[in-house]
Amino acid sequence: MSNLFEGSTFCIHTFGCQMNKHDSERVAGMLEGLGALPVDTIEEADIVAFMTCCVREAADTRLYGQVASMKNISVREGSPFNKRLIAVGGCIGQRDGAKLTDELPHLDVVFGTHNLGSLPALLTAAAQEGGHRVEVLDAADDFSSSLPTDRENAWAAWLPITVGCNNFCTYCIVPYVRGREKSRTLEDIAQEAQGYVDAGVKEITLLGQNVNSYGRDLYGEPRFAEVLDAVDATGIERLRFATSHPKDLTDEVIARFGTLRSLMPALHLPVQSGSNRILKAMNRRYTREHYLDLVKKLRAVVPDIALSTDIIVGFPGETEEDFLETYRLVEEVGYNQVFTFIYSKREGTPAASMEDDTPREVIQERFDRLVDLVQRKAFEANQDEQGSVVPVLVEGTSKRDTSILAGRSPKNQTVHAPLPAGVEIDELIGTTVSVKVDEARTWYLSGTVVNEDA
Structure with a gap:
């Protein structure tokens, strides 16, 4: 099975709650286990998986629009497949099942919330034999946490x-x-x-x-x-x-x-x-x-x-x-x-x-x-945080300025601070630093990294 996907590429689009994000990490782990490599865009991907939410109507509209638009995106040069493989999972997959392939005929695979582990076999069948592959179960025998993860x-x-x-x-x-x-x-x-x-x-x-x-x-x-x-x-x-x-x-x-x-x-x-x-x-x-x-x-x-x-x-x-x-x-x-x-x-x-x-x-x-x-x-x-020192778990840099670190306080507030002189962000990601809050805005805090021992 791995030879079929060796060197192929995939991207995952995730809508909705944290449980969908967790499921997406499991899907990534399974695809990497097949030999596929993660990429950032649909244009670069041979396999595109949508992990969906159906709590609000906007999510349905967004999914149908994105999948429909993929008809016009050509297969990347060097792809091992003659078409881009498109899979829909998560809550919309569970709810709509085969109805999705009726309305989106270029869709290849539909799977539900209870059978993440079926995705590799469904993709293999779609790649080798063509046609639609739909599997939606009413209940799961085990938890998706038993699957590989990325x-x-x-x-x-x-x-x-x-x-x-x-x-x-x-x-x-x-x-x-x-x-x-x-x-x-x-x-x-x-x-x-x-x-x-x-x-x-x-x-x-x-x-x-x-x-x-x-x-x-x-x-x-x-x-x-x-x-x-x-x-x-x-x-x-x-x-x-x-x-x-x-x-x-x-x-x-x-x-x-x-x-x-x-x-x-x-x-x-x-x-x-x-x-x-x-x-x-x-x-x-x-x-x-x-x-x-x-x-x-x-x-x-x-x-x-x-x-x-x-x-x-x-x-x-x-x-x-x-x-x-x-x-x-x-x-x-x-x-x-x-x-x-x-x-x-x-x-x-x-x-x-x-x-x-x-x-x-x-x-x-x-x-x-x-x-x-x-x-x-x-x-x-x-x-209330103005002037205080908060421990910040560093997640990366600000989307607007890569010289500004971004992380989370214990209260789950977003915190920004300039990178200390001579320090690269890769040295700080996943570590906790102390930030003195100089400014408290509606949706984030900003300040300066301090040495509490000084």
């Missing part, structure tokens, strides 16, 4: 602890394309984490659609706090997790922010709406009051914890008062970052059949008001 950054690793979701929020397609929640054993998670630490990884991010409910299917009750304990015990420098459902965030997990050395003081806690009426319609299974109580508990443990969230504006039936409840919640919490979305109807979800006659311009005006507030509160939150 991590985007040697110093950071995604570590899935669950796949799937049991929550069935009325607006969300994820349970239908990722399946029901399934947990890995605590021993497997700890072993993989230790392997990353032994390989020099500095930051691990635990992944799941709802990490807080980890273990309920295996052990009869959530045991996420024990996962945090086990990964912290490996000696990892930085530990993060996503995503955290408010209804399952326990006092035990909250307490770990105060006791675990590696657990970073940042939490993404999606609220979606500040209105109890809308939360009920979304099937979120918590109230505004419960959510605010969680925030209070978190800040009792870590007063300056950086909170981020997701908010949907324009959910079917949302009134001005419902929106104002959300607006006031954002004012009260004072998030460091908010990911704001206008509701996107997803066929097959309960919310898709809900009636709503709110004019689009009204929804857009509410959205714009919320964005203005979010930016103001994020700016205010960052002012």
